[in-house]
Amino acid sequence: MTSEQTSAQLKSALNAVGARDSVTDIFFVACGGSYAQMLPVQYIVEREAKAIIGNAINAAEFKARAPKRLGKNSIVIALSHSGTTPETVEAVEIARAAGALTISLTHDLGSPLDQASEFTVSYFFSPMTMSPIHAAAVLTRLSFGILKIREGNTKVDDLDKGLAALPALVDNLISQNLGKIAEFAEAHKRESIIYTMASGPNYGPAYSFAICLLQEMQWVHSAAIHAGEYFHGPFEITDFDVPFIQLVGVGPSRPMDERALTFVKKYSQRVTVLDAKDLGVTSLPDTVAEYLAPLVFSPVLRVYADKLSEAKGHPLTVRRFMWKMEY
Amino acid sequence: MTSEQTSAQLKSALNAVGARDSVTDIFFVACGGSYAQMLPVQYIVEREAKAIIGNAINAAEFKARAPKRLGKNSIVIALSHSGTTPETVEAVEIARAAGALTISLTHDLGSPLDQASEFTVSYFFSPMTMSPIHAAAVLTRLSFGILKIREGNTKVDDLDKGLAALPALVDNLISQNLGKIAEFAEAHKRESIIYTMASGPNYGPAYSFAICLLQEMQWVHSAAIHAGEYFHGPFEITDFDVPFIQLVGVGPSRPMDERALTFVKKYSQRVTVLDAKDLGVTSLPDTVAEYLAPLVFSPVLRVYADKLSEAKGHPLTVRRFMWKMEY
Numbered sequence: 140m141t142s143e144q145t146s147a148q149l150k151s152a153l154n155a156v157g158a159r160d161s162v163t164d165i166f167f168v169a170c171g172g173s174y175a176q177m178l179p180v181q182y183i184v185e186r187e188a189k190a191i192i193g194n195a196i197n198a199a200e201f202k203a204r205a206p207k208r209l210g211k212n213s214i215v216i217a218l219s220h221s222g223t224t225p226e227t228v229e230a231v232e233i234a235r236a237a238g239a240l241t242i243s244l245t246h247d248l249g250s251p252l253d254q255a256s257e258f259t260v261s262y263f264f265s266p267m268t269m270s271p272i273h274a275a276a277v278l279t280r281l282s283f284g285i286l287k288i289r290e291g292n293t294k295v296d297d298l299d300k301g302l303a304a305l306p307a308l309v310d311n312l313i314s315q316n317l318g319k320i321a322e323f324a325e326a327h328k329r330e331s332i333i334y335t336m337a338s339g340p341n342y343g344p345a346y347s348f349a350i351c352l353l354q355e356m357q358w359v360h361s362a363a364i365h366a367g368e369y370f371h372g373p374f375e376i377t378d379f380d381v382p383f384i385q386l387v388g389v390g391p392s393r394p395m396d397e398r399a400l401t402f403v404k405k406y407s408q409r410v411t412v413l414d415a416k417d418l419g420v421t422s423l424p425d426t427v428a429e430y431l432a433p434l435v436f437s438p439v440l441r442v443y444a445d446k447l448s449e450a451k452g453h454p455l456t457v458r459r460f461m462w463k464m465e466y
Numbered sequence: 467m468t469s470e471q472t473s474a475q476l477k478s479a480l481n482a483v484g485a486r487d488s489v490t491d492i493f494f495v496a497c498g499g500s501y502a503q504m505l506p507v508q509y510i511v512e513r514e515a516k517a518i519i520g521n522a523i524n525a526a527e528f529k530a531r532a533p534k535r536l537g538k539n540s541i542v543i544a545l546s547h548s549g550t551t552p553e554t555v556e557a558v559e560i561a562r563a564a565g566a567l568t569i570s571l572t573h574d575l576g577s578p579l580d581q582a583s584e585f586t587v588s589y590f591f592s593p594m595t596m597s598p599i600h601a602a603a604v605l606t607r608l609s610f611g612i613l614k615i616r617e618g619n620t621k622v623d624d625l626d627k628g629l630a631a632l633p634a635l636v637d638n639l640i641s642q643n644l645g646k647i648a649e650f651a652e653a654h655k656r657e658s659i660i661y662t663m664a665s666g667p668n669y670g671p672a673y674s675f676a677i678c679l680l681q682e683m684q685w686v687h688s689a690a691i692h693a694g695e696y697f698h699g700p701f702e703i704t705d706f707d708v709p710f711i712q713l714v715g716v717g718p719s720r721p722m723d724e725r726a727l728t729f730v731k732k733y734s735q736r737v738t739v740l741d742a743k744d745l746g747v748t749s750l751p752d753t754v755a756e757y758l759a760p761l762v763f764s765p766v767l768r769v770y771a772d773k774l775s776e777a778k779g780h781p782l783t784v785r786r787f788m789w790k791m792e793y
Contacts, residue, residue, distance in 0.1 A: 185531050197694040200666065354699055370788075377787070392530040460702060
């Protein structure tokens with residue numbers, strides 16, 4: 140996958156967005172870790188759009204809900220790495236039959252998802268790095284591109300500047316923090332439960348870490364707690380020995396994160412903090428920094444999982460059920 | 467709280483809904499267990515509305531996102547039992563200042579939430595029963611009422627019939643299942659983690675049980691797993707000794723629940739199933755049965771929590787942090 144290919148595919152899709160008579164809704168449809176990648180872009184649409192709706196939804200739930208608003212004024216953006224996730228392929232088929240513009244991201248051109256979709260954008264995959272052609276970046280470019288074409292949003296240039304800075308920023312961050320991450324891994328290798336906590340655009344990476352990295356790939360119990368929900372129930376399970384990984388973002392959701400962090404650090408001795416400010420996110424253009432925080436957290440968190448897997452002797456590739464049977 | 471009072475308050479609010487020039491969005495805004503009650507009504511709006519958007523969101527996240535769509539064409543429906551939740555009160559103040567129609571549910575007329583809102587509807591509180599004037603029912607009546615006035619939705623009569631049948635249905639269910647529920651409690655009293663699983667309109671009760679009943683009131687680790695997400699990560703933590711409570715609904719989300727149930731029962735020996743079909747939900751009017759399932763699950767689940775608390779000797783009223791300190 141070259142940068143030129145991805146950009147050309149994006150351009151074709153955006154041309155089709157521009158050619159539509161009307162766009163009222165964007166449905167972001169996927170499952171699991173791919174669904175998690177939709178949450179930050181839904182956040183962007185909700186923060187930035189004047190009129191367009193952003194709705195991130197699990198693909199099977201999308202089929203069940205069968206939203207009446209789905210139709211020729213809708214764009215459905217789907218993501219499946221393999222391009223074979225049956226629920227996601229079916230969701231795109233439903234959307235296309237309803238007259239929606241379908242744009243899919245997949246790593247496999249030629250896959251069922253690619254075939255089901257009017258437009259496909261492929262991306263570069265390397266979970267411990269970040270670039271403008273990683274899936275998360277492509278989704279962000281696509282979302283801001285739609286908002287530019289349909290509503291005159293002007294942040295695309297800042298976004299491109301920010302994305303261009305990410306590869307070096309993330310590489311440096313990871314190399315600087317390897318020692319600290321290895322300490323985390325050693326200290327947590329025998330934990331049976333590790334919570335994650337975040338809010339705003341960073342709830343997506345927290346959810347992904349909980350369900351894909353911890354539950355799926357490490358068989359560690361987990362849940363992603365929304366920092367704004369924490370004080371209304373979940374905080375009662377906080378105790379000196381309960382581990383949390385807290386993401387602290389920038390932008391208007393930061394106060395929620397800070398409030399939760401102050402509390403959780405007071406009552407748990409096992410809090411690992413990833414603060415977007417410490418991770419260089421504030422060096423990115425102000426207008427888009429909050430939206431790029433998840434693109435920094437994701438690869439860094441992947442290194443946390445990688446080191447944890449080494450400390451546990453449980454490779455991230457091991458599964459007991461996934462891909463091994465019919466389900 | 468009498469039935470007449472609640473109905474009169476609802477009528478006033480719905481008259482105001484009818485008097486608006488345009489209604490494009492309903493924001494359902496609350497925190498924790500109250501937020502959980504918003505998820506089934508958001509589901510209703512998504513399934514039933516021709517054009518109106520339903521958006522359920524944590525009150526602090528609502529403030530952070532500051533959706534540009536919020537304005538004079540919006541209705542903001544808030545819920546706080548005490549009427550004192552600061553985030554929810556602030557969200558209503560923000561909404562009202564933006565020109566939205568604000569309608570709040572609270573148990574305390576005279577509370578800050580009541581004072582902040584243009585319209586307030588009070589409700590009857592008794593967590594192990596259900597009636598047309600319980601909060602969940604009032605939210606459902608309000609949502610269908612809005613859809614009737616603004617879009618001509620015709621299900622209000624069926625809804626009223628269904629709600630009228632719920633008190634006896636739920637009372638009977640609970641008395642018939644007390645032995646089974648006590649067995650669950652004994653069998654789970656030493657579990658340190660219990661997952662819940664559901665989809666569609668029943669994800670709300672599953673989330674509420676996880677964060678309010680288990681995490682908050684029993685200090686038991688938990689997470690609500692969406693049945694459609696289960697196969698894309700969380701299912702890998704399934705094992706013979708991992709406890710799950712699975713809700714199985716009726717309507718179009720049922721196949722998701724059934725697929726997850728088939729799998730989880732095969733690999734865990736600790737699955738507790740609450741099936742809406744076994745709970746009499748199919749005796750309710752077809753057109754609204756799927757929407758009433760959460761109103762049956764919630765009081766029944768509360769009895770599960772109540773019996774668990776007895777078996778653990780940990781009353782549901784005990785807290786270590788909530789209401790005991792500033793946070």
